[in-house]
Amino acid sequence: MAVELQNAVASFHERQTHHTKDGHTVTIRPAESERDASEIRRRLARVVKEGVYLDETPDSLGDTGKKKDEIREIQKGGGMYTVVEVDGTIAGVALLRRGSKGISYHTAKFRTWLIPRYRGMGLGKKLMNYSIDWARANGIEKVNLDVWSNNDRAIQLYKKYGFRVEGRLRRQAILKGEYVDEVFMGLFLKPQPVENE
Template structure:
């Protein structure tokens, strides 16, 4: 699905919230590798699960056509600095659900970009009739967990020793969900 672009005035920063176009594919591919290498909060290490520019072109096209999928980017001064994808489930028994994740370049943390991406995903999900939206987050990412709780997400489970980080230690993953605001 495609939504209208919005100009956002955040914490000491002005940026644009919009859906990506095929012209963004190469930049998104590079950004994803960069972000994956900046933090242990995401599932991948830099270069793992690589999405090429062609892969992103395909995703952008498919997401723009799908009713229950939303792909948004955050653009500062003509440069994409973060993105979110919310993917609706296509299986009949789970068609009421969607999952999403948010990635923001470390240099843009703390400017409220994640909050705005989250708010727009939730507004879209509610308007689309998605009854449940879920995500996973590493247990040590307490800022993200607090933000999600502020927007109605609850902890639904804990996957113990779910991931191993570069430090060789195991970490837990928190499963969180939010039901449609009716």
């Protein structure tokens, strides 16, 4: 297991560039609070306005200063705040927020979003691969996330990567006039000991 972790650390690159079949350049890199916060906030506001994927409102977004603080706080806390760019334009983010030191620091909560224009390009898969590789390289043992039950596309993607449903809050939100559950999923990156009953 130690050798596996060393290989993950050695092979992981924080800045990655890919090229799509139709000629776009995709760059995944750590967010820079001063450079990226304003654009991230504008892009996130676009996703929040859809009222479908995130449990936020335009009023809860805060200003650019708050976004700068969030980026710095997550990164200084040992977490990951990453942007994905398509031809130099931020198309979305992925983040891993570490748990509390001494209690749940071995875990991280995953969150991601893409603006509508860039969905369907395979960026979600690229961000998922990047995030899992980053988590392994940084000693995270378990990644958690939550997703609305009507987001079948995301749930299927998470399951493909090995996430398992760990619980749900029934009728937790009303989206477009219908109740949806909040589904909690987890991915263990380290083999688990067999539990005795």
